[in-house]
Amino acid sequence: MTTGHDVIVVGGGAIGAACARELARSGRSVAFMDPDSDDGPAWRAAAGMLAPEIETRETDDPIVALGVAGRDRLAVLAERLKESIGADIGLWQEGIAHAAFDEADETRLRAQVAHQRQQSLHVDWLDAEEAKARWPWLGPARGALWAPAGGGVDPQRLVQALRADAVRLGATLIPDRATAIERHGDRVAAVHGKARHPAGDVVIAAGAWSGLLEGLPRPLAVAPVRGEMAALPAPAGIGRAIVYGKGAYLVGRDDEVTVGSTMDYAGFRNEVTAAGLARIFAGASQICPALARLPVTRTWSGLRPVSADGLPLLGADPSLGGLWYATGHGRNGILLSGITGVLIRQLLGGEPTVIEDLSAFDPGRFWQW
Numbered sequence: 135m136t137t138g139h140d141v142i143v144v145g146g147g148a149i150g151a152a153c154a155r156e157l158a159r160s161g162r163s164v165a166f167m168d169p170d171s172d173d174g175p176a177w178r179a180a181a182g183m184l185a186p187e188i189e190t191r192e193t194d195d196p197i198v199a200l201g202v203a204g205r206d207r208l209a210v211l212a213e214r215l216k217e218s219i220g221a222d223i224g225l226w227q228e229g230i231a232h233a234a235f236d237e238a239d240e241t242r243l244r245a246q247v248a249h250q251r252q253q254s255l256h257v258d259w260l261d262a263e264e265a266k267a268r269w270p271w272l273g274p275a276r277g278a279l280w281a282p283a284g285g286g287v288d289p290q291r292l293v294q295a296l297r298a299d300a301v302r303l304g305a306t307l308i309p310d311r312a313t314a315i316e317r318h319g320d321r322v323a324a325v326h327g328k329a330r331h332p333a334g335d336v337v338i339a340a341g342a343w344s345g346l347l348e349g350l351p352r353p354l355a356v357a358p359v360r361g362e363m364a365a366l367p368a369p370a371g372i373g374r375a376i377v378y379g380k381g382a383y384l385v386g387r388d389d390e391v392t393v394g395s396t397m398d399y400a401g402f403r404n405e406v407t408a409a410g411l412a413r414i415f416a417g418a419s420q421i422c423p424a425l426a427r428l429p430v431t432r433t434w435s436g437l438r439p440v441s442a443d444g445l446p447l448l449g450a451d452p453s454l455g456g457l458w459y460a461t462g463h464g465r466n467g468i469l470l471s472g473i474t475g476v477l478i479r480q481l482l483g484g485e486p487t488v489i490e491d492l493s494a495f496d497p498g499r500f501w502q503w
């Protein structure tokens with residue numbers, strides 16, 4: 135006999151595990167499904183940067199406020215996960231820079247600093263001498279945007295810790311791939327995998343694979359966008375640092391530097407390509423010219439879930455009762471994992487949400503017909 139759950143979360147990656155943990159914390163009976171295969175989940179590939187001031191596409195991008203809340207939430211989670219299960223998610227917040235290597239980037243980044251300071255965000259402009267003094271290994275930068283609250287986590291440790299804590303709080307991890315959503319009238323009734331799992335509510339958090347589920351009421355505007363990465367030994371003196379440049383970034387962690395990343399619409403082809411690596415190394419060796427002489431030790435890739443407007447889908451399906459979306463987090467799903475879990479718990483409970491206005495993330499924005 136199959137017993138039902140109050141909620142089934144489809145996916146146990148960065149977003150699904152965070153949702154399952156928060157929902158279990160609220161006393162609901164929760165299961166989360168994940169086949170745990172290595173076919174390109176984004177969390178296995180991610181750099182783990184927490185960079186809301188930098189990962190903005192335009193002035194007044196709603197991702198910035200959500201991202202700042204996400205970073206604050208991860209700081210809380212880091213403590214809670216340490217207390218509850220002794221997990222170290224590798225959180226550090228020693229700042230992130232975006233260096234300008236030409237006049238156009240300098241103009242754009244200086245304007246970004248001015249605008250973000252008006253929004254009370256803590257960002258500064260470092261001129262060329264200040265940037266060089268801080269990072270002697272930096273290439274010929276004209277200056278840099280500096281976000282001192284930026285930092286990173288270890289995405290794999292974060293997801294494993296969220297999963298373990300969700301289970302400690304009573305959630306059941308079902309090691310299976312969901313294939314279909316079953317509805318009964320105007321409500322969800324169950325999730326199908328190898329077995330049928332009855333559920334009162336279903337949260338879709340299967341990353342780039344979210345739209346492949348059968349039985350969804352409408353097509354999901356979330357596509358896989360491949361990101362490629364590479365690792366090299368850290369050049370002397372680089373230490374812990376995160377610096378963005380033109381089309382690439384560099385993350386220095388102890389004795390290794392990781393560089394990334396591409397944004398390619400290549401379907402579900404999770405592979406590392408010569409063209410992708412060429413773009414990454416062109417950008418990364420502008421940031422740190424010493425990298426060009428070092429051996430590449432590892433390469434890998436993953437598939438980000440990217441929505442049609444680049445913003446996540448957070449909230450209820452407009453017509454099918456009990457169906458919720460927590461997907462489409464694109465380049466920022468590690469940063470947004472903890473806050474997404476909180477928001478989904480609050481939305482399912484009909485409570486006020488910590489971010490009051492979620493209209494920019496309303497899944498119904500794509501479905502005007």
Ligand SMILES: Cc1cc2nc3c(=O)[nH]c(=O)nc-3n(C[C@H](O)[C@H](O)[C@H](O)COP(=O)(O)OP(=O)(O)OC[C@H]3O[C@@H](n4cnc5c(N)ncnc54)[C@H](O)[C@@H]3O)c2cc1C
Binds near residue numbers: 149176342469
């Ligand atoms: C190269 C790269 C670098 C990145 N760097 C950063 C960064 O520095 N900072 C940041 O914030 N974000 C970064 N990201 C983005 C971040 O990794 C994603 O936004 C985030 O992982 C999305 O979380 P998710 O749970 O929605 O999807 P995923 O992490 O992809 O997880 C989806 C999960 O769903 C499971 N699944 C799939 N299909 C099914 C199914 N049918 N049934 C059940 N389970 C299923 C998968 O096994 C997987 O575990 C990066 C991504 C890439 C690829």
